[in-house]
Amino acid sequence: MIRRQYSALRIAWLVSRLLPALTLIATAGCTRSEPPQAKNTTPLVEVSAVHMQQVRPQIETFGTLSHVGKVEVFPTTEARVQAIAVKEGQSVTTGQLLAQLDSRRIEIARDQTLALIASRRAAEALAFEQLREGRRAAEAQMILIEKASLELEQRRAEYNAVAELLGRRRQLHAIGGVAASEIDALQTQYQRSLTEVRQAASDLALRTIGYRDQDIHDAGLAIPVSTAQRAAVLIELNTSTLHARLEVARAELLSAQSELRRIEVSLAETSVRSPIDGVVASRGMDVGGQAHPQTMLFALLDTTRLYAQTSIREEQLPLVAIGNRAQVHVGRRLPVTVGGSVQLIAPYLDPGSRSARVRVLLDDHSGHLLLPGMFTRVEIDTAVPQQAAVVPLSALSRDHAEQQQVFLVRNGQLFSTPVSVVSNANGRVALRGDLHAGDSIVLHPRSTYHDGMQVSVLEVQE
Structure with a gap:
């Protein structure tokens, strides 16, 4: 009895486990099968419109940095x-x-020159004092000349009085009115007065040497009209030697001071x-x-200013002018870009390469480790603007031959177009090729894209 109940329970448990599976199989068998829907395999590409504008093409060349x-x-x-x-x-x-x-030898020379300067200063002071004394002596001499002139006038007056008295006494002596002894006494007085006049005249003539109008004229000066001006001219004339001595002393002092400055510079x-x-x-x-002055101590390179030395082909020379802006790119792993301008265009061509040497002076490059001899890539803005298609830089790619190209979308299909870069700046590139305003150009092209490929378009603004 117990065994039969156990078998019944086991059968019930198996049925409870198998019933959901049987139900699922039955349901699947009753459901009508439907064919799978086809998926859309046309790739979606981002496109941007081509814009035409005037740009200045760039000439790309290579060179090296130089100091x-x-x-x-x-x-x-x-x-x-x-x-x-x-x-x-x-x-x-x-x-x-x-x-x-x-510097010891130069320091000794400096000390000697300092002593010489002190001596020359004393000589200058002495010459100055001698000049002052000479001026005072000249003034005193003019006073003595005036005194001698007055004394001469007095002697002449005395002489004239004696001569007149002697003449009258001789007339009286002729008629017996005056004794001969009186005439003799007057004659002696007359001779003495005449001698005094002559001595006074000689003394005046001696004192006026160098103080005469003739002396002023001989010195090449105009004879002054006023007494004060004449006195000033005569003082300068009679102290000219002392003036010269003072000038010599001053010149010697200046020479010593100049020598000191030279020594200090040498020091x-x-x-x-x-x-x-x-x-x-x-x-x-x-x-x-x-x-020695002929021995080089150091050779220094001016690295604060560098220039990129490169060359331009003959057919490109008409597009380049002095002052054109340029971009100089240095390094690959850690690239550095520095602006510059064309400073020199050689006036001759290299007969082998048919190119001319061009020098681009770099702008301030402080903060960048740039050394002479580094390899550079130079992009020079040309002087003649051209019409070009301007598109985002992300549209540019290369074909299997590594030639630059872009993809255009026309009627839902891709078409590759070869291009050449005119200029590249601020994430946009100017291209020359079969491009027109409004063309839809593909952004971020993939290596799997090819001509005639069907695509879906998503227009973006860049």
Whole structure:
């Protein structure tokens, strides 16, 4: 009895487990099968409209960086090198100490010149005082001349009085009115007065030497009209030698002071300093060496200003002019782009390459490690504007031959069009090719795209 109940329960459990599966199979058998729907395999591409505008084409060429200038540093005096403050390859700034030369010999010369200047200053002061004394002596001499002139007038007056008295007494003596002894006494007085007049005249003539109108005329000066002007001219004339001595003393002092400045410059130049901002390219001497003015101490390269030296083909030269802007690209792993302008176009062609040398002076490149000799790619803006198709840079691709191309969409199909780049800036590229305004150009083309391929279009604004 118990065994029969167990069998019944087991059968019921199996039926409960199999019933859902049987129901699902039955349902599937009763459902009508439908064919699968076909999927849309036409790829969706993003397109943008072509715009035509005037652009300045670029000429792409290659070259190398070069320094603008090289400066060789020489000592100005012969001296021993005491110390060297820089190494080859080190960057230096204007005024930075490069080397120190022995300055003891120049310091001795400076001390000697300082003593000479003190002596020359004393000589100048002495000459100045002598001139002042000479002016006072000239003024005193003019006073003495005036005094001698007055004395001469007095002697002449006395002489005239004696001569008149002697004449009257002689008349009286002729008629017996005056004794002969009185006539003799008057005759003696007359001779004495005449002698005094002559002595006074000689003294006046002696004192007026150098103070006469003739002396003024002989000096090449105009004779003054007023007494004050005449006195001033005579003082200057009679102190001209003292003036000359003072000028000589002053000139000697200036010469000594100039020598001191020269020595101080030489002393300062014993500290050899960099004349430019640049890099130490080479060093010509070591510590302890005897430097000469003909011995190069350092060679410096001016790396603050660099230029890219490249060449332009003969047929491209008419498109380039002095002052045209350019972009200079340096490096591949860590590319650097610096602006510049055309500074030089060689006036002759290389007969082998039929190209002309072009120099592009770089703008400020501080913050970038650029060195002479680096390889560069140069893009030069041409001088003649041209009509070109301007599209997003993302539309540009290359075909199997690595030629630049773009894809256009016409009637839902792709068509490849070869192009050449005129210019490239700010994420947009100017192209030359069979492109027209309003053409739908594919953005971000894939390598699987090909001519005649059916596509769906999604217009975007870039």
